[in-house]
Amino acid sequence: MQPRNAGRRQVLRALTVAALALPLAARAAGPAPTKVTAELIQAAKKEGKVIWYTAVDLPVAERIAKAFEAKYPGIDMRVERSGGERIFQRIGQEYASNIHAVDVVNSSDAAHFIVWKRDGILAPYVPEDVALHYPAEHKDPDGLFASWRAWLSVIGYNTKLVKPEEAPKSFADLLDPKWSGKIVKGHPGYSGTIMTATFQISRDLGWEYFEKLARQKVMQVQSSADPPKKLALGERAVMADGNEYNLFQLKEKGEPVEIVYPSEGTPLIIGPSGVLKDAPHPNAARLLQSFLFSVEAQQLMVDFGGLRSMHALVKEKAGRKPLREIKLMKDDPAAVEKQADEIKARYSKYFKV
Amino acid sequence: MGSPALPSRARPDLSGAVLLLCAAALCLLVILPIGWLVVFAFTGRGGRFTLANFRLLFTDPAFLEPLVTTLILALSVSLICCLVAAPMGWIVARTDMPLRRAVRFLVLASFVTPPFLGAIAWELLAAPNSGLLNQLHRAATGAGPEAVLFDVYTLPGLVFVICCYTFPYVFVLVANALDRIPGELEDASAMLGGSAWRTARRVTIPLALPALAAGALVAFLQAMTLFGAPGILALPAGFHTMTTKIWSLFQYPPKPELAAAASLPLLVVTVVLLRAQSAVLGRRGYTVVGGRSGSPRPVRLGPLRWPALGLCLAMLSLPVFLPYAALVNAAFSRIPSQPLTLERFTLDHVRFVFLELSATRLALKNTFLLGLLAATLGALLALVISYLTARAAIRGHRVLGFLATAPIAIPGIALGVGLFLAYTRGPIVLYGTLWILLLAYLTIELPAAYQQLQASLRAVAPELEEASRVLGASRLRTLRNVTAPLLGPSLIATWCFVFVAVVRELSAAAILFTSETKVLSVLIFDLNESGDLAAIAVLGLTMLILTSAVIAAANRVPGFRGGPLVRNN
Numbered sequence: 001m002q003p004r005n006a007g008r009r010q011v012l013r014a015l016t017v018a019a020l021a022l023p024l025a026a027r028a029a030g031p032a033p034t035k036v037t038a039e040l041i042q043a044a045k046k047e048g049k050v051i052w053y054t055a056v057d058l059p060v061a062e063r064i065a066k067a068f069e070a071k072y073p074g075i076d077m078r079v080e081r082s083g084g085e086r087i088f089q090r091i092g093q094e095y096a097s098n099i100h101a102v103d104v105v106n107s108s109d110a111a112h113f114i115v116w117k118r119d120g121i122l123a124p125y126v127p128e129d130v131a132l133h134y135p136a137e138h139k140d141p142d143g144l145f146a147s148w149r150a151w152l153s154v155i156g157y158n159t160k161l162v163k164p165e166e167a168p169k170s171f172a173d174l175l176d177p178k179w180s181g182k183i184v185k186g187h188p189g190y191s192g193t194i195m196t197a198t199f200q201i202s203r204d205l206g207w208e209y210f211e212k213l214a215r216q217k218v219m220q221v222q223s224s225a226d227p228p229k230k231l232a233l234g235e236r237a238v239m240a241d242g243n244e245y246n247l248f249q250l251k252e253k254g255e256p257v258e259i260v261y262p263s264e265g266t267p268l269i270i271g272p273s274g275v276l277k278d279a280p281h282p283n284a285a286r287l288l289q290s291f292l293f294s295v296e297a298q299q300l301m302v303d304f305g306g307l308r309s310m311h312a313l314v315k316e317k318a319g320r321k322p323l324r325e326i327k328l329m330k331d332d333p334a335a336v337e338k339q340a341d342e343i344k345a346r347y348s349k350y351f352k353v
Numbered sequence: 354m355g356s357p358a359l360p361s362r363a364r365p366d367l368s369g370a371v372l373l374l375c376a377a378a379l380c381l382l383v384i385l386p387i388g389w390l391v392v393f394a395f396t397g398r399g400g401r402f403t404l405a406n407f408r409l410l411f412t413d414p415a416f417l418e419p420l421v422t423t424l425i426l427a428l429s430v431s432l433i434c435c436l437v438a439a440p441m442g443w444i445v446a447r448t449d450m451p452l453r454r455a456v457r458f459l460v461l462a463s464f465v466t467p468p469f470l471g472a473i474a475w476e477l478l479a480a481p482n483s484g485l486l487n488q489l490h491r492a493a494t495g496a497g498p499e500a501v502l503f504d505v506y507t508l509p510g511l512v513f514v515i516c517c518y519t520f521p522y523v524f525v526l527v528a529n530a531l532d533r534i535p536g537e538l539e540d541a542s543a544m545l546g547g548s549a550w551r552t553a554r555r556v557t558i559p560l561a562l563p564a565l566a567a568g569a570l571v572a573f574l575q576a577m578t579l580f581g582a583p584g585i586l587a588l589p590a591g592f593h594t595m596t597t598k599i600w601s602l603f604q605y606p607p608k609p610e611l612a613a614a615a616s617l618p619l620l621v622v623t624v625v626l627l628r629a630q631s632a633v634l635g636r637r638g639y640t641v642v643g644g645r646s647g648s649p650r651p652v653r654l655g656p657l658r659w660p661a662l663g664l665c666l667a668m669l670s671l672p673v674f675l676p677y678a679a680l681v682n683a684a685f686s687r688i689p690s691q692p693l694t695l696e697r698f699t700l701d702h703v704r705f706v707f708l709e710l711s712a713t714r715l716a717l718k719n720t721f722l723l724g725l726l727a728a729t730l731g732a733l734l735a736l737v738i739s740y741l742t743a744r745a746a747i748r749g750h751r752v753l754g755f756l757a758t759a760p761i762a763i764p765g766i767a768l769g770v771g772l773f774l775a776y777t778r779g780p781i782v783l784y785g786t787l788w789i790l791l792l793a794y795l796t797i798e799l800p801a802a803y804q805q806l807q808a809s810l811r812a813v814a815p816e817l818e819e820a821s822r823v824l825g826a827s828r829l830r831t832l833r834n835v836t837a838p839l840l841g842p843s844l845i846a847t848w849c850f851v852f853v854a855v856v857r858e859l860s861a862a863a864i865l866f867t868s869e870t871k872v873l874s875v876l877i878f879d880l881n882e883s884g885d886l887a888a889i890a891v892l893g894l895t896m897l898i899l900t901s902a903v904i905a906a907a908n909r910v911p912g913f914r915g916g917p918l919v920r921n922n
Contacts, residue, residue: 099785226884
């Protein structure tokens with residue numbers, strides 16, 4: 001699979017398919033929703049195994065897996081956690097060699113699903129919960145994927161190292177020389193979250209922001225889950241980007257970290273989930289996809305993981321700022337998909353890594 | 354078929370075929386990935402021949418800077434390792450310092466530690482703000498929160514960490530060479546009126562010099578081709594080395610042509626240095642020949658005995674004591690950067706790794722399966738090849754010897770790229786299976802295994818084998834019933850060496866793994882990506898315990914004397 005330098009023929013074919021699908025999708029919203037039936041469970045148990053590639057932070061991913069295994073005993077669930085961009089690269093590399101190891105995929109870069117859809121490697125499957133409880137803008141019209149989770153890439157600080165009144169309030173504040181050598185941030189070459197955030201910030205604030213930030217002697221880590229952990233360790237005082245949900249988890253455990261929603265707006269990240277057409281365990285894959293969108297899994301993801309859910313019946317946890325009260329930057333996966341290579345190239349030019 | 358050196362046999366046996374098969378396997382193992390590497394390096398878009406990859410490599414600062422950084426890194430590591438390891442090797446081999454055996458054993462402990470794990474442990478110790486040593490420094494001196502004693506996220510920090518896990522190579526080479534220098538030569542110098550210093554300058558040092566030069570070279574090559582430690586430390590420090598740069602070329606969209614081109618300079622430097630070494634050392638007869646010479650007379654250190662031991666232990670605290678203390682701390686403390694106390698003690702991380710982390714079992718299984726297989730097959734292959742070359746058993750044995758040593762010139766990461774290119778497309782697709790990793794490990798570890806066994810085989814008199822052959826045994830049977838048992842301890846040592854090397858290998862595995870074929874080193878590397886230090890500490894300690902257990906078991910194989918590895922044979 002080499003979508004970004006795909007042949008013209010493939011592009012044309014994809015366009016034709018999209019053109020044909022569009023009017024249809026407008027009338028009937030993709031394939032009919034599927035209930036979890038006793039037959040599906042039986043068939044999944046026969047397969048006995050399911051493999052989930054995900055970009056969500058490892059403890060959250062493993063907690064979800066344990067919940068799935070508890071609900072459907074006899075099915076072994078294996079979590080392959082990696083940064084969104086690396087998952088994308090891995091699936092590309094594996095599929096190019098005809099290795100079909102993955103059943104269900106969740107990336108932190110929604111743009112990947114545009115590519116996978118174009119390459120035709122996703123299977124149409126709409127869990128009942130998605131059909132009934134998810135807003136239209138959070139599900140694919142052809143039923144190939146839906147928004148499994150949402151979260152923000154925020155600024156954060158260590159409360160032992162920074163007083164609240166001195167903490168940065170905006171992205172612009174991070175350029176103050178007093179933060180030189182004190183900032184940690186993730187890398188768009190590894191993390192889908194950071195890729196998406198870098199796109200939104202560079203679109204709204206311009207690349208000059210990153211050019212100047214690169215001169216602040218930033219500590220560069222890979223995953224967007226790492227900056228919050230570096231804050232908790234006390235290794236750096238401030239994080240320029242990284243997962244809001246890790247900060248929720250740490251803060252609620254009593255670690256000295258605090259979240260800042262920057263005044264320019266906070267990048268919104270959507271992490272969809274989809275079933276692979278060539279999944280090695282097709283029934284278990286569908287059962288897992290249904291489970292992932294159930295109230296049970298969504299509430300667990302919110303309560304334990306600190307993530308945001310698009311499920312209408314899931315409640316936000318008390319003490320966390322509700323999504324509607326936060327000024328958000330607009331997400332635009334289609335644009336990220338087009339600019340991903342340029343973003344990586346410009347980023348490594350400024351940050352040298 | 355058969356050998357011209359021996360009388361032809363009436364009854365044909367399979368020996369010739371089996372031996373040839375080994376030779377063919379060797380060619381496949383070495384030539385195929387290198388061939389693909391070279392082909393890809395000169396391939397442009399659309400599969401045409403081009404030099405564009407190299408033009409980019411030598412003009413784009415994004416490649417030139419890592420190249421320069423890598424050379425500075427390798428030179429510094431080589432120099433520092435010699436400065437530290439040579440005196441230590443001398444103290445351990447030639448003086449009456451107490452606990453010399455224990456010191457040798459501890460040097461091996463630092464060899465068993467994978468450099469990437471050492472790098473993570475040093476992050477825990479010497480990260481500028483949260484590092485335990487820096488916290489201790491601030492607490493002890495009352496310095497402000499800005500005070501930083503050590504910063505591991507710098508080029509010197511990286512050099513230091515690589516030195517910690519490279520100096521064993523120099524140490525072992527120097528100490529073994531000093532072990533072998535006959536005491537008579539030094540005695541003769543002393544009897545002729547040479548002072549201790551003069552004896553050292555005119556006799557001991559010149560005799561140990563080739564080993565030191567070889568050690569310097571090995572350290573240089575190790576540092577140049579290492580991926581593990583730079584993979585952990587270089588990114589936060591804000592620079593690339595060649596190996597991390599090559600690895601990053603596999604990010605989406607992957608650029609295997611550039612990765613192949615970037616691997617070739619490492620290969621060329623290695624080949625040139627190895628040629629230079631054999632050219633320099635080859636001409637001078639350094640071999641100390643002589644029947645049974647007296648074992649060297651230890652130099653009496655007198656009152657300096659204990660300070661010398663203190664110095665050795667202080668040096669060993671850097672690669673062994675401090676890092677393992679930091680890992681134990683991280684494994685059981687609620688937050689890895691806080692010193693362990695009773696109320697901070699937790700078993701959560703242990704529980705997480707063994708009960709929740711679903712990749713643990715698979716990675717453990719894959720790692721030990723591959724370790725056992727690679728060690729067994731590698732030792733056997735090395736045995737057969739060294740037999741063929743040492744006894745000149747088939748035509749072209751010199752080429753075999755060269756091929757078996759050639760992989761030493763292939764950096765692990767380059768080999769990873771080469772194997773990836775060779776086995777991700779037809780006719781044989783091995784990517785996604787454990788086989789490709791097995792091939793990688795066999796190729797990487799073959800030179801060391803071959804050299805060890807070849808040296809031991811030269812010490813076995815061929816008369817015993819000839820007797821067996823005269824009595825009608827085939828070559829294979831002779832090898833199995835006569836040669837192998839005679840080589841016993843060396844075989845075990847080789848087996849252990851390959852096993853340890855496989856467990857600590859990251860550079861090729863980082864390119865070749867898939868989700869089904871994950872190994873421990875890759876799992877730890879992945880956990881580092883998201884900063885799960887506590888889980889890494891638990892896995893790292895598990896890895897060390899299991900590795901030690903396997904080595905201990907291997908040294909108890911009935912019929913063989915124990916502890917060959919400890920004696921650095």
